[in-house]
Amino acid sequence: MSDTVGALQAIADRVIEQARPGEQIEAFVSRGGETEVRVYQGEVEHFVSAQSEGIGIRVISDGRTGFAYAGTLDEAAIAEVLADARDNVQFGTVDEYAALAEPDGVSPTEQALWNDALADYPTDEKIARAQDLERLASSHDSRVRVDEANYADAWGEAAVASTAGIRQSGRENGCYVSVATLADEGEGAAAETQTGFGFSVGREPGEFDLERAAREASERATCLLGATKPSSRRVTVVLDPFVTAQFLGVISSTLNGEAVVKGRSLFTDRLGDEVAAASVTLVDDPTNPKAYTSTDVDGEGLAARRNVLIENGVLQQFVHNSYSARRAGTVSTGNATRGGFAGTPGVGCLALSLVPGTRSQAEIVAGIDDGLLVQQMQGLHSGVNPISGDFSTGAAGLLITNGAVGAPVREFTIASTLQRMLLDIVEVGGDIDWLPMRSAGMSLVIDNITMSGA
Template identity: 30%
Template structure:
């Protein structure tokens, strides 16, 4: 940002005059592009740019927040006044601290300058080709639900009066397509996506083929009798469930009695086969960063190791309350938000067996390929879940027929303890506040409600 150092100095001087100490400036800017195609025409185009600056500082020993979208000198008085009012009027149960920083941070490069040089016409042609390719692969593909390309970049600066001065820059591109297959009266859908920060890695033929094959493979799907079945949770479905339960690892949720993991630190919470990793340095990890939203250095950690819960995820506030160091997992969804907690690149450590080998070992059961109702159908406090699902019936180690109109139910910790084997096919979902992945996992059994 132009003249940022000058603006920063003026803010610090004004705050000092009024009696604000330990002041932090959090600046962010970004751009997001989204292009949607329908029947060879651009059906949606959105280019959004954002910029904002937030202050966090202590006034009379109480932490106050303020923010503005107008990033210039005219906002200084507004920011300072709002911070003081916020500190006076908002009661905070726990103390927050401003971090002084460390001497060295690990270098993490999550920005690819070549992505910023891709012409818009190339992006439009890509998403048009993706739609066209999907429609011509198989005559049973009758329509396209969604065909989207998007990309964006973000830049963050964290600076404070204790000497901290950090900058982070990242970008990524993504694409996804949803297709509809029809055979007789049977209608099924398929979905595929790709995330990268290298435009050259986007192959519309590969992505279209994956979505089409998924939809075609579901044709003829039927329900099955209710009962307890051995389960393989395919990688994408497993990562969706882990993402939905990600909040249980937050120390803030634990301290507020809103997590089923409360009181389980250093206890066995899963099969010895499972190790859950949080890796902020992962290559091609789209939540990678050398520091968190408070400027605390990040580090790779095993949240669960061989089934034992090693740690919760902490920011400075929750760490202070528990008398430990922060794990470097402070997060802000935007400059407008307060400090929260989230994982970075979190995933179940892959095993060494292919999906095919998991099927052969299970012999008979159900492979779950898709789960729905993740917000309404699970409880992060009890761990109970009941989710609509689709998949395949497995017999003699092979796919026999597609399955739909079923509901799987169980408890997250029970499921974790019932993991028998873990596959080698680690896959991540679309990134949000975190980037969460899983290989396929073989589970002793889950309750399945069908016919």
């Protein structure tokens, strides 16, 4: 434990030592920072380097919960936060499930979440990485111009302690680069512009693959030039890894224990049912060091762990924090989420991924006679209902004809239901891609999708 993390833990410990008879107290203390760099035409267009620290305190008494926080670690402010949390208890509604997380005997998985090379990385080098990425993305195709190139990193230290026996602390950092491109073709009324993007993640900048990020940003934009509206029909779709990650993000909301206990999930009361194709095994595993969002403990201080949510197509479990688990009559899966000291724990997947198959996207496409490679989906959150499962979103991509990728298409929708899509999964690709989000991507083949175009 670093000296600074130890100091945070000492603050949390002192707070819970002040608990009165009949009170449960949790103290969450954190500090962190982030850097954001945006480059345009070789010059720094936007630069932010920000830090914050603070404490959040929960007090539970007689089934009522009070919470308060402050963006400072001044001793007088901490005393005021504790007093405010106690005062706020009286305004809380009695909840029979209100309680703090309790130790469950699961030990955190040792992980290298902190990288000294990133912590010591000079600011001018961060700017240089964004400039390098912009230059590379501009060099791939004369039709491509870079809208923006970005470098971002973040670090955090946190400690939590509670009267229920939780006591955990740690620190982590990470970084990524991204680039947005525009591809232009034609003149006058025939002129068109398509967009693309690319990115690379790492624990430190030396792990970036700038060339790959630049190439993908260029190819994503140029491949859609000349796109037309396709004819309406049912097709087999191949989701690009990034689109698959977005799709899994939607699926994760249906496997959220809080949504389930409130009856807001299409999988309520379906544990043990076959809900997906037999080739589908869906795992939330924040202990995987390759995951960008890997972690050792969840937002309540319980050990993060590998949870198999769907195994060989059968729904095995939902993700829970301690509160949703009590409501569901089960135990926490170590999936408490917390955005920082200013909020109380929520629940959600931490690092979701399908167990990958073995074939590349090119090998998969070669076996499809009439299909669609989906490279973009728009309106996922507005076009998908996680309760009914209705799915209808705008999309763009490339037609697949006789095993080859062909004409670009856009201005159409793809539609089905989440229930049907999971059961109609034909294959999971082996091209797993770890993205700067809570879901990993890989090519995903889904049959019987309605493509509504011309």
